Amino acid sequence: MFRKSRKESPTSDAATATSMTETAPCEKSLRLHVAQEAIAPIRAAVLAQFQRTATLPGFRKGKAPVELVERQYAQPIREELMQRATRQALEQAAKEYDLKPVGPFELKAANLSETDGLTLEAIVEVEPAFALSGYKGLSLTQPSSDVAPEELDKALATLQESMAQLVPTTEGGAKERTVPALDDELAKDLGFEKLEQLRTHVEAKLREQKQVAQAQAIEAALCEELLTRHTFEVPLRLVGRQTDRLTRDCKVRLLLAGTAEDKLDEEIATFTQQLRTSAARHVKLTFILDRIATQESITVTQDELVKRLWQLAQRWKKDPTEVRKIFDAQGLWPSVVSAIRQEKTIAFLRSVATVTHSTSPHRATEGGRA
Numbered sequence: 001m002f003r004k005s006r007k008e009s010p011t012s013d014a015a016t017a018t019s020m021t022e023t024a025p026c027e028k029s030l031r032l033h034v035a036q037e038a039i040a041p042i043r044a045a046v047l048a049q050f051q052r053t054a055t056l057p058g059f060r061k062g063k064a065p066v067e068l069v070e071r072q073y074a075q076p077i078r079e080e081l082m083q084r085a086t087r088q089a090l091e092q093a094a095k096e097y098d099l100k101p102v103g104p105f106e107l108k109a110a111n112l113s114e115t116d117g118l119t120l121e122a123i124v125e126v127e128p129a130f131a132l133s134g135y136k137g138l139s140l141t142q143p144s145s146d147v148a149p150e151e152l153d154k155a156l157a158t159l160q161e162s163m164a165q166l167v168p169t170t171e172g173g174a175k176e177r178t179v180p181a182l183d184d185e186l187a188k189d190l191g192f193e194k195l196e197q198l199r200t201h202v203e204a205k206l207r208e209q210k211q212v213a214q215a216q217a218i219e220a221a222l223c224e225e226l227l228t229r230h231t232f233e234v235p236l237r238l239v240g241r242q243t244d245r246l247t248r249d250c251k252v253r254l255l256l257a258g259t260a261e262d263k264l265d266e267e268i269a270t271f272t273q274q275l276r277t278s279a280a281r282h283v284k285l286t287f288i289l290d291r292i293a294t295q296e297s298i299t300v301t302q303d304e305l306v307k308r309l310w311q312l313a314q315r316w317k318k319d320p321t322e323v324r325k326i327f328d329a330q331g332l333w334p335s336v337v338s339a340i341r342q343e344k345t346i347a348f349l350r351s352v353a354t355v356t357h358s359t360s361p362h363r364a365t366e367g368g369r370a
Contacts, residue, residue, distance in 0.1 A: 018030065018031065018032050018033075018093050018096065018097075019031045020093075020097055023123065024236060025128070025233035025234065025235070025236060026102075026125050026126055026127070026128050026233060026234060026235040026236075026238075027123055027124070027125050027126070027235065027236070028097075028099060028123065028124055028125075028126055029108075029121070029122075029123045030090070030093055030105075030120070030121070030122050030123070030124070031120070031121055032089050032090070032093055032118075032119070032120040032121075032122075033116075033117060033118070033119050033120075034085060034089050034117050034118040034119075034120075035117045036113075036114075036115060036116065036117040037117075038117065039081070039085055039112075039117050039118055042081060042084050042085050042088065043081055045084075046077055046080050046081045046084065047066055047069065047070060047077065048066075049080075050069050050070075050073050050076070050077055050080075051064065051066050051069045054069045054072070054073065056068060056069070056072060078112070081112065082110065082112050082118075085112070085118050086107070086110060086118070086120060089118065089120060090105045090120070090122060090124075094124075099124065099126050100126050100127040101124050101125065101126055102125050102126060102127055102235050102238050103124065103125045103235070103237060103238060103241075104124070105122045105123070105124045106122060106123050106124065107120065107121070107122050108121040108122060108123060109121040125235035125236075125237055125238055126235070127235075127287065128232045128233060128234055128235070128287060129232070130230060130231075130232040130287075130291075132230075132288075132291055132292060132295060133229045133230055134229060135226060135229070135288075135292055135349060136349075136352045136353075137352060137353065137354050138222060138225050138226075138349065138353040138354065139225075139353070139354050139356070140218055140221050140222055140225070140353050140354070140355050140356070141218075141221065141355070141356045141357075141358055142214060142217075142218050142355050142356065142357050142358065143210075143213070143214050143217050143218075143358055144210075144214075144357070144358050144359060145207055145210040145211045145214050146207075146210075147203050147206045147207050147210065151206060152199065152202060152203050152206065155202050155205075155206055156182055156198075156199065156202060157182075159186075159190070159202065160179050160180060160182055160186065161179060163179075163180050163186060163189065163190075164177050164178060164179045164180070165177070165178055165180075166178075182195065183195055186198070218350065218355070219346060219350070222346065222349055222350060222353065223285055223346075226285065226288050226289075226349075227281060227284060227285060227288070230284070230288050232284070232287075234280060234283045234284050234287065235283070238283055239276065239279050239280045239283050240279075242279035242280075242282055242283055243275055243276045243279040245279075246275045246278060246279055246282075247268060247275055250268060250271055250275060251264055251268060254267055254268070286338075286342070289341075289342045289345045289346070290338075290341070290342070290345075292345050292348075292349070293341050293342070293344070293345045296345070296348060298341060298344050298345050298348060299341070300337045300340045300341050300344070304340055305333075305336065305337070305340070308336060308340060309323060309324060309327075
């Protein structure tokens, strides 16, 4: 499943030494050494910060000797030094190797020595490397949005059934379910003057539904074509996190559908592989769309963000200011930007695709008779 680890040329200077290997698809393992002379200025900054805030007996705040502060707060100073030095070393390594992490660095080992400096071992998942392949002019088939006569008849029959009433068969006797006739009287009961107006309204609603389904079908076909044209592996832990999100959503849907809580895990187990496959496809498609967006300079404007904020506020029936506070507090803006950018990218791909419009069966039949 994993690629064979590949050793890459280590780099070094007077202060740091780094080597990197690939240990799994889209996963890099880093070994770093930060020399003591590079640690010294970080240590000085940490000591200065602790000295400014230290309150020790016999000294005003911020006036205690640095040696005394260092002895009194030895452990928290060491922890802060480790944290800062580690962060700076990993950031420098990411910049040096032009890494694009898709998650946090995971420390495997860390050692800080007074004489030897800092030694680190860490792994990180990064964006996959792949080349874009012919995403313009995709050949797509758009389903028809025409409403067939039998579809209209079926919808009207369903409407008739919904208006059925229980009518007594004899005085004081049993009741019989009676379906109203499809006529002007039924149309009037539903708020229309004539049956023809009712038929026109129902046909328009069916066409709207078909147009929504049509857009969804062509988007699904477009995404499927992109996935087929691009072959690359995706970060495994990123797929795992997406699988967890899909699993939580699936559990909610099962609960709302009436599944007992004690049967939930058993039911979810039957969807495990399907959920993981869907998660992997989602992650892969996201990388493809983001790469196309970058290639085509597709960006998100401030006006588009404001518009989306108002749309979400209306959907959730909340004040836009309240929604904005939620987004700010939970750091959701990057997700909103990503969603809008992907929507614009799909719209762009749709605009440059070669679309064939399918003919509805009933129209083809009518054409044949003609």
